[in-house]
Amino acid sequence: MNTPLLKVRDLEVAYGKKPPVLKGVSLSLKAGEILGLVGNSGCGKSTLLRTLAGLEIPRSGSILWEGRERVALTRKEGRALRRRAQLVFQNAREAFDPRMRLVDAVAEPLLVHAPDLSAARRREKAEAAMADLGLGRELMGRRPQGVSGGQLQRVGLARALVVEPDALLLDEPVSALDVSIQAQVLNLLWDLRHTRGLAMLLVTHDLAVVRQICDRALVVSEGRIVEEGVPQQLLDHPTHEATRLLVEALPRCKLPS
Amino acid sequence: MLTRLLLGVLTLLAILVASFFLQRIAPGGPFDLERDMPEAARQALIREWGLDRPVPEQLGLYLKGLCRFPPDLKRSMVQPDYTVWEIVGPRLQVSASLGFAALCIALVLGIPLGVLAAVHDGKMADRVTMLVALTGVAVPAFVLGPLLKWIFALELGWLPESRWVGPANMVLPAFTLAALPLATAARLVRSEMGTILRGDVVRTARSQGLSERRVVFVHALPGALVPVIPWLGPATASLVTGSVVVERIFDIPGLGTTFIDGAFNRDYTLVMGTVIVYSILLILMNLLTDGLLVLLDPRARSARS
Numbered sequence: 417m418n419t420p421l422l423k424v425r426d427l428e429v430a431y432g433k434k435p436p437v438l439k440g441v442s443l444s445l446k447a448g449e450i451l452g453l454v455g456n457s458g459c460g461k462s463t464l465l466r467t468l469a470g471l472e473i474p475r476s477g478s479i480l481w482e483g484r485e486r487v488a489l490t491r492k493e494g495r496a497l498r499r500r501a502q503l504v505f506q507n508a509r510e511a512f513d514p515r516m517r518l519v520d521a522v523a524e525p526l527l528v529h530a531p532d533l534s535a536a537r538r539r540e541k542a543e544a545a546m547a548d549l550g551l552g553r554e555l556m557g558r559r560p561q562g563v564s565g566g567q568l569q570r571v572g573l574a575r576a577l578v579v580e581p582d583a584l585l586l587d588e589p590v591s592a593l594d595v596s597i598q599a600q601v602l603n604l605l606w607d608l609r610h611t612r613g614l615a616m617l618l619v620t621h622d623l624a625v626v627r628q629i630c631d632r633a634l635v636v637s638e639g640r641i642v643e644e645g646v647p648q649q650l651l652d653h654p655t656h657e658a659t660r661l662l663v664e665a666l667p668r669c670k671l672p673s
Numbered sequence: 674m675l676t677r678l679l680l681g682v683l684t685l686l687a688i689l690v691a692s693f694f695l696q697r698i699a700p701g702g703p704f705d706l707e708r709d710m711p712e713a714a715r716q717a718l719i720r721e722w723g724l725d726r727p728v729p730e731q732l733g734l735y736l737k738g739l740c741r742f743p744p745d746l747k748r749s750m751v752q753p754d755y756t757v758w759e760i761v762g763p764r765l766q767v768s769a770s771l772g773f774a775a776l777c778i779a780l781v782l783g784i785p786l787g788v789l790a791a792v793h794d795g796k797m798a799d800r801v802t803m804l805v806a807l808t809g810v811a812v813p814a815f816v817l818g819p820l821l822k823w824i825f826a827l828e829l830g831w832l833p834e835s836r837w838v839g840p841a842n843m844v845l846p847a848f849t850l851a852a853l854p855l856a857t858a859a860r861l862v863r864s865e866m867g868t869i870l871r872g873d874v875v876r877t878a879r880s881q882g883l884s885e886r887r888v889v890f891v892h893a894l895p896g897a898l899v900p901v902i903p904w905l906g907p908a909t910a911s912l913v914t915g916s917v918v919v920e921r922i923f924d925i926p927g928l929g930t931t932f933i934d935g936a937f938n939r940d941y942t943l944v945m946g947t948v949i950v951y952s953i954l955l956i957l958m959n960l961l962t963d964g965l966l967v968l969l970d971p972r973a974r975s976a977r978s
Contacts, residue, residue, distance in 0.1 A: 456908040469880045511873040513892050514970070525881040579881075 420444040421583060421615050422468070422501075427477035427551045429467050436475060437463045445583065448574065448613045450605070452630035452647065454620055454662060461619045464507045465585050468556040468617065469503040469529075487565040499529040502576035506588035508568040512560035519556040522546055522575045529579045561573040566597035573604065583615040584608075591627060602629050620632065623662050627651060677963065681956040688952045689739075689945070691733050696941050703750040704938045722750060729952045735945070745941040746949070751935075757946035760931060764915070765950060767837060768927040772913030774847040779854035779908075780901075786855075787862025787897070788822035792889060794867055802859065809856025818849040835924040842890035846923040850916055854908050858901055896971055906958035914951045 422445040430436040437460045445451050453461045466472045468479060478485055481497055501523075505511040512521055524541035531554055533541070546556055549570045555563055562570070569589065576584055588597040589605070606629055608614050620626060626633045627647045635643040635650065637658035643650065654660045702724065704715050719725050723734060738745035746757035790802040822845055826834035833842050869875060870893055878888045915929030928947060935943035 455807070466880075470882075471876060471880055498880065503877065503880040504875045505877060507873060511877045513874050513878075513896075515895055524878075524883065527887075528882045528884075575877075575881075 421449075421482060422617075423483070424468070425478045425480070425481040427464070427467065427479065428475045429463055429472055430475050432599060437639050438467070438474075441477070441636075441639070441641055445615050445632055445640065446619055447582065447615050448609060448619060449632065450609055450616045452600065452618050452620060452626035452633035452634055453636055454623060454626055455636035455658065456621060456662070459629055459636045459658075462587055462635045464636070465503065465617065465619050469499060469501060469585050471503075478491050499525075499579045500581050500583055501583045502579065502581040503585045504572050504576050504587065504589055506573045507592045509560060509565065509592075511546045511572060514560055517557055517559060518563070518571050519543060519546065521560075522571060522578055525575060525579050542572065542574075542578055545574040548577070549574050554571075563612045565593055566600060569593060569597075570604065573601075573608075577608070577612075581614070583617065586616055586618045587621055591620065591622065599627075605629060621662075623666055624648070635662065658660075678959060684956060685949075685952050689736070690732065691736065692945060692948045693729065696939070696944060697728050697731075699939070701939050703941060705939065713912060739949075749935075749940055749943045751938045751940040751943070757942050759956065760943060761928065761950055762948045764926055764928045764931050765913075765920030767925060768915030768920075768929065769913040770917065771843060771846055771850065771919075771925065771927065772845055772909070775850035776909055776912050777852065778847055781853040781857055782851075784862050784898070784901070786859040788866060788889065788894065789892075790859065790863040791866035791870060791897070794870070801862075803863070804854040806859040806863075807851040810860075811953060812852065813837035814849050814852070814916065814918045815922065817852055818846070818919060819846050821849055822922070833906045835922075837923075839926045842923075842925075846919050848924060850912060850919050854912065857904065857908070861900045861904060862897050865900050866893055869893045870894045899966065899970045900977070902962045902969060905965075906962035910951065910955035910958045914947075914954060 422443075424441060424443045427438055427441040428436045429438040441460075441464060443451070453464065455461045459632055463472060467474055481500065492641055512518070516524075519542050520538060522545055524536040526538045526541060530538070530541075543553070543556060547553070551567065551570055551574065555567060555571075560568055560571075570590075573584075574587075584605075586605070590601050595599060602625065604619075605616065609616060618625070618630060623632070630647050632642045633645065633650055635645050635656060637656070641654040643659045649665055651666075655661050704710065704718050704720075723731055726734075735747070738747060746761070748754075748756050749760055750761065786802045786806065789800040790806075793799045822834050825832045825845060832844050833844075836842055872891075874892055874896075875888055878892050879885075883892075897913075915927035915932075917929035917933045919925070920927040920930045928950070932947040932951075934940075934945065935947060
């Protein structure tokens, strides 16, 4: 029971023959934990997320889901693992096929992860997943261009949740949204963690987001994890230069109470 | 749709007016080639065809004829025994069937080649496919045509070398005519598909574990066809109205040759007839492809509304 949901050891990832983007990254994620990955653009945090989702193949190192090696899994086991860790992208508008109705897009992962379900049953499940996130019935038949950015990010979450995963891999889930919508989505993530016990690995460049929602945070710089701690501690006492720069980037002005 | 149709009619009118005046500006006239014709007879012909009247008046009369039902395309000035439609009609049929065959070859081979290249981006399959496509663009019909004829008709004897008698005669000219559009279609699909395959739609689909076949054919291919559609309109119109080079190489009685001969002979009415046929086809094809584009790309629909 004490085995972490995800354990990464000495991960090295490179694109082609170029120098590695990730150099010896190690981390662990417990069930129900929200772990923040912060860092500037290009530091390798999104690559890390994509590698964990199985989209990039690591050059070396290991990825263990509940103690089992990710790379050594059979195809069927790999598919089962993909169900357990669902990826949600930053720009929901670009992550949806513009030709597909939203309810069909949400139902699509069930084709792989629940192949025995009938089309009608898949649709029912998709509708239920959307309704759970407060998406009205009138949105279900629309296409992505017919809904707002915030609604679409919710649909993205519904698509991830329809296969009942254990963890969400969130790549800058709120950075493309208006501030008021950001708060709604963060609240939704917070609720999901409490109601479903979901673990989340949240990639962001915004320390404010980390402070609001994460239990723990890792600072990534130039492909390495340079600092780790609870968000408030990182904000108050940054020890690494990269963390200090991120803290200084936070707005310092305070509104009069 | 009604606005687009009206715009099409206006475009047609502008093309007609411009072609009419351009022909009259070009030196020479339809009766200059008949050298042994007495001057009085020549003048009589010019009067009979109304060529002595001011050009705007001639245009007005011509347009009036077109407004009748069925439209009056007049007789050919150089072959007055035939109406323009009697010359253009059968040749359009030949050119259209050849062009349609070439278009089918171009799409049936070009689109899969583009998909193959995009899916194997940077690998051998991609390089070979793009080399084929580049050859299609770079080798002109007057080289490819004789080459195909030499190999398949003269050396191997598999296909007839020229003339327009049966379906077998269509194969070599159709492939010659298809080379350029095939290469263009392959390049258009490869380029757009490459962009889509690197995008978040495909990444999301892959991260969900969807099969590569579903990723390529359901999520990437419809989008990759979008840039092919606007190109398809003008390409179809130009293919079905004939190519003078291919028609000359394979001795085919098509519309391209008719147009060039008409222009050389200053056969004003025949040239106008072919211009009208080509323009109407081009405008109709553009309208049709606009409709197709909306079907394939819902963003085009929302942008329009």
